[in-house]
Amino acid sequence: MNRQIGRLFGFFVLLFAVLIAATSWSSVLGARGLQDNPHNRRPLLQAERIPRGLILARDGTKLAINHRVGGGETLRYFRSYPTGSLFSHAVGYSFVSRGDAGLEKSFNRELTGQENEFKSLVDQLGGGTKDGDDLHTTLDPNAQRTAISALGGQRGSIVALDPSSGAIRVMYSYPNYDPNQIPNHYQQLNSDPSSPLFNRATQARYPPGSSFKVVTAAAALDSHRYTPDSLISGQNNKIISGVPLQNDGGANFGTISLTDGLTHSVNTVFGEVGEKLGKDTMYKYMSRFGFGSRLGLDLPSGEITPSGVFKGQRLLGSGDAVDIGRVAIGQERLQVTPLQMALVAAAVGNGGTLMEPRLVDRVVASDGTVRETFNPKVRSQVMSGGSASALAQMMSKVVQEGTGTASALSGIQVAGKTGTAEVAGGTSNQAWFIAFAPVDHPRVAIAATVERTSGQGGTVAAPIAKQVMETLLHG
């Protein structure tokens, strides 16, 4: 019988090998699939047990903190946002019940301390609980408060940044929300027709109106087809792309310089420039400014919309049928985000170099060690330094004597451009102002826009931009 016992043992060795294989499958080989299974609540419950890192403003103000609930085995941490709606869209929220958004989402790994596999393994062996790392952002609460009061409850958005580093100081979108309300009022916020959860600064597709003429001017100068003094006819009803084009208020200008065309925002001048430059040149410069891309901003990619010429949800390329003469003056089906327009101003202000925009400066561990620093990064060389400084001079004339005088600051030279796009069948306007200051050494670039206003870019948006720039430059 001993031989049979031996064979029986062999059979059990096989059975137990199957058990080890099955355990390997459920614990290691198939673990990823099981972890991602939508019915598996463990990853979420575990996330609640980790104290997330703090999110801090540039001046150290705490934008996101934790509070503890329960203790011991059932200790859980919940997010709380001491500044409420101040930076709702940039900071976002993180709740197990409702998911996450904003920096809370794009920096989730760092905030939960998972960015370093080795570290978590060491922590595990040591039996310690891992803490999340803190985010030090570039956001400026004072300037953001100025933005809030300047926009004064009108729908719209303001984005301001340091053109030399890409560091975003102000990101405001109204209507906004209090992230502390997310757990209990998410449905209500999500179905609100004014879309408070929507980050207009990076997601709205607004017609840019004449503020886009800065892009056309950059293409004109840098392609060496025009100089600031090139003379172009500013006659009303000039034929552009086969259709007569009107100037604002039907104004008739004689043959004027490109500089004067920008100062007085003459549509027919820039319509002709765009048409002469052609689609390829216009698209080349648009793409250097970041159009058609998500701009490299450190928010979740789902919260950033590219700017460009749209047909429905589709971005049109230079191969598509596009009326480039009207794109050149910010019409046609051109749609832009406030962030994109702020970057247009920033690129001109920074000598033609576009820096990558960013909200986070560094990631710091709870013990004070800096885990990661995000140094300023060049995104593209949009134009030569010469073209940029010529364009800067043209834009400062807009503020000195043109449509943007309402943004003038005492003692500081501002360069800017207004924009007023008719919306809702011409019954109301999308008002724009983009600017940078001081002209000779810019420390701030800004885009301010107001939805559905009866005013103009120069009367509504320029004063808002002025107040925010003032705070950033003096305060």
Add this chain to the structure above:
Amino acid sequence: MSARNRELFGLLPVSLLVTAGFTAVLITRSRDINKVTITYGAIFLGACVFGHIFIRARLPDADPYLFPLCALLAAFGLVEIYRISPHRALGQAVWFGIGLALFCATILFLRDLRSLERYRYTIAAVGIGILLAPRLPGVGRVTNGAYLGVGIGPVQFQPTEFSKLAIIIFLASYLSETRDVLVRGRLLRLSLKHFGPMLVVWVLAMLMLVVIRDLGSAIMFFGGFLALLYVATSRMSLVLAGTALFAGGAAYLAQHVPHVHDRVESWLHPFKPSLVDGKAYQVAQGVFAQADGGLFGRGFGQSLLEITKGHPIIPAAHTDLIFAVIVNELGLFGGAAIIVIALIFVARGFKTATLATDGFAKLLATGLTAVFALQVFVIVGGVTRVIPLTGVTLPFVSYGGSSLVANFILLALLLMVSDRARRDPAAARGGLV
């Protein structure tokens, strides 16, 4: 080194595991648990040393590895149970002591294994009787739809744990006597003499499916029977016929006994939306817990057990699903360690069977070892989705008095076979005095 000294050394890893495990749990959960609880580990280690001394005195020639292997499994279990619920760890340590007492009692009072043969029909009748007891009004207890428990007042026990011993004792005795008849006849002549016993056991197994509704127990019992039948007759054809009969019967009943059907459905489709938060919840949470463990696990005391205070994420974490919690905390390495320890125990059990000189002792050791191995396979296989999950304990690891006591008796019988077999063959022939 003498066998008994090897056994004593075998207890070293046990004490290391218990000390390290209790310390780790105490450190990570110092907010929730009291330092006094560390004495549960001391009770357990004291019992282990006592067990060793008893074996040294009464069964000096028995296999030196069987007892430390069981103690090692029990140590894993105790630490995990301590981690899940400190007051249950006290219960488990006490039950370990009681199990050990019955282990000693078995060795002291049974004296000669051959006396078991004399009472084989009584033993079989009692074994089957208690198996059916959970269906009796008043004493029966239902666990998750299966009739696996008997309760008289506050005292509860799991009859399957004991009846597996009774049935193995009966079959070993019966087959050691009739194996000659079974081996001799030509198989083509399908006489009742050949297939009669098999049919009886098959009917019993099918009845288990219908009456106590537990597929796992049925696999354990019928598998144990087939193992014995194979070793006794060397007839693979009988084993294949038996397997076919069982598979056919089980497949039919799985469709018609509602509880068994649910278990099969939860096994095949645990993540189906209609099942995942209901009937398949335990299966799904079991594999989710393992997936959370990975290669090295989260560490003693680190796994997620409760959603909120008093709401466990895994039902029956300390009994049926303890393997999932072990993989969660100790990873694939911890899980594989349990399986390998059980396999070494099985190897030593079969080794004991090969050394035994008389037919009954050989078959008894084979049967006990096989039923132990099958029990490990049924529960670990259930938790890892090799087979449908059923309510069987992981021997020596799971929380539960019945399981510990019954498996201690199993160990006592194995050690008795081993002691006699390894003693001087001449003395063995003369029997125990």
